[in-house]
Amino acid sequence: MSNSVTPLITFYRGEGTDHQNRLIDDIWALSSFWLEHTHDYIQWLFPIPEAGRFNGFAPLLGEAECTAFANDESLRTNQRRSLDVMLAFFGLMRDECHIEALPTLNMSEHIWLKRGGHNHLRISRIIRSLHLCHQPEFAAAFQQAVIEIGTTQGMVSEQSIAYWRAANQP
Numbered sequence: 001m002s003n004s005v006t007p008l009i010t011f012y013r014g015e016g017t018d019h020q021n022r023l024i025d026d027i028w029a030l031s032s033f034w035l036e037h038t039h040d041y042i043q044w045l046f047p048i049p050e051a052g053r054f055n056g057f058a059p060l061l062g063e064a065e066c067t068a069f070a071n072d073e074s075l076r077t078n079q080r081r082s083l084d085v086m087l088a089f090f091g092l093m094r095d096e097c098h099i100e101a102l103p104t105l106n107m108s109e110h111i112w113l114k115r116g117g118h119n120h121l122r123i124s125r126i127i128r129s130l131h132l133c134h135q136p137e138f139a140a141a142f143q144q145a146v147i148e149i150g151t152t153q154g155m156v157s158e159q160s161i162a163y164w165r166a167a168n169q170p
Contacts, residue, residue, distance in 0.1 A: 019057035036119075047060065115160075
């Protein structure tokens with residue numbers, strides 16, 4: 001097991017802050033309005049190896065972080081809590097590894113059901129991060145749910161669907 005403690009791992013353990021001095025618990029407690037209009041937290045909750053366009057201060061998912069997620073159930077549990085926060089934001093819910101729409105899901109309040117937008121990038125990131133952080137079953141469940149719901153209850157573009165389909169590749 002790797003003993004490397006990086007800023008991302010410290011943040012995910014609830015022992016350190018992100019670049020804005022927020023603890024993970026602080027982000028989990030924020031409103032949907034805040035989650036929609038703030039763009040620098042998703043990279044901390046769902047890290048990937050590539051830098052994003054919106055947050056140059058966010059850590060990248062490297063070998064040390066991947067190893068830590070593989071070996072530490074508490075990190076994976078915390079990432080599932082981050083997933084639950086984002087699922088509620090998207091109008092979805094999780095029961096173990098099954099993800100489905102809440103009865104309140106609608107296009108006027110959940111803009112991810114429309115064509116384009118930054119939430120489609122967030123969805124791709126979440127799928128990829130879950131996969132890379134050793135949670136492939138949750139990546140697959142989220143991927144399946146957004147593709148099915150996005151195409152049956154929304155007007156999500158084929159381009160976004162294609163990105164979501166490819167997001168769980170290494």
